[in-house]
Amino acid sequence: xxxxxxxxxxxxxxxxxxxxxxxxxxxxxxxxxxxxxxxxxxxxxxxxxxxxxxxxxxxxxxxxxxxxxxxxxxxxxxxxxxxxxxxxxxxxxxxxxxxxxxxxxxxxxxxxxxxxxxxxxxxxxxxxxxxxxxxxxxxxxxxxxxxxxxxxxxxxxxxxxxxxxxxxxxxxxxxxxxxxxxx
Numbered sequence: 001x002x003x004x005x006x007x008x009x010x011x012x013x014x015x016x017x018x019x020x021x022x023x024x025x026x027x028x029x030x031x032x033x034x035x036x037x038x039x040x041x042x043x044x045x046x047x048x049x050x051x052x053x054x055x056x057x058x059x060x061x062x063x064x065x066x067x068x069x070x071x072x073x074x075x076x077x078x079x080x081x082x083x084x085x086x087x088x089x090x091x092x093x094x095x096x097x098x099x100x101x102x103x104x105x106x107x108x109x110x111x112x113x114x115x116x117x118x119x120x121x122x123x124x125x126x127x128x129x130x131x132x133x134x135x136x137x138x139x140x141x142x143x144x145x146x147x148x149x150x151x152x153x154x155x156x157x158x159x160x161x162x163x164x165x166x167x168x169x170x171x172x173x174x175x176x177x178x179x180x181x182x183x
Contacts (some may be wrong), residue, residue, distance in 0.1 A: 007086070009055055010062035018062060023051040026068070045182075046075045056158065091130065093123035097160070097181075098135035101142040109143055109156070113163060120167050132180040133164065 003032055008034040026047055050072045074081045100119060102114035123131045140146075140153045140160065168179050 009051060009060070012062055012064045014065070021049040026051060043076075047072060050075055091128055091131065093126055093128040093130070094132045094134065095119050095123060096135045097139035098142060099135050101139040104143070112143055116160070116163065117167050120164065124127065124168075124171050128177050130178045130180060131168075132182065133171065134182045136160065136181055137183045 007022050009026075010018040011021050011026070012018050024044075050068060052067065053071065054063050097116075098146050101112055104115050120131065136157060137149070137153075140157045141149070144150075144152050144156055146153050164179060164181060168177075
């Protein structure tokens with residue numbers, strides 16, 4: 001038996017057959033199905049997020065096509081065209097993770113996480129509807145000191161995403177807002 005690549009999930013079809021897909025492969029399939037209602041990049045990110053949810057949050061190696069489709073449909077229905085147009089006032093707060101990493105210094109993850117928590121708290125004080133952090137890949141490479149993406153980068157990326165989710169959950173009583181993290 002051949003081992004499944006870490007970046008793949010097995011999609012179980014109705015006929016009992018299982019096919020390995022990466023996040024990009026399944027996103028392309030979903031874009032073809034939803035291309036007229038949603039922006040191509042939006043569907044790509046939504047499909048990748050659902051893929052990540054099954055693979056890492058639920059630690060699943062396989063998923064049925066209807067399970068994945070239902071999860072993606074819930075995500076897409078959560079974003080109506082009116083909701084995706086966010087007023088530029090207090091509704092959106094944005095921070096650059098790469099800049100926070102530069103300010104923390106190369107290899108200084110301890111300082112970075114403290115700085116990141118404080119940045120999130122500052123953003124939440126403005127009671128936004130959405131807090132967006134950009135530059136995740138550049139941030140990770142800066143902190144790790146890597147020129148190319150490797151396993152250390154992948155682990156740190158997961159730690160940063162988990163950290164932000166946990167910090168937001170701890171601050172939930174203060175603000176009800178969404179969190180977006182972009183590469």
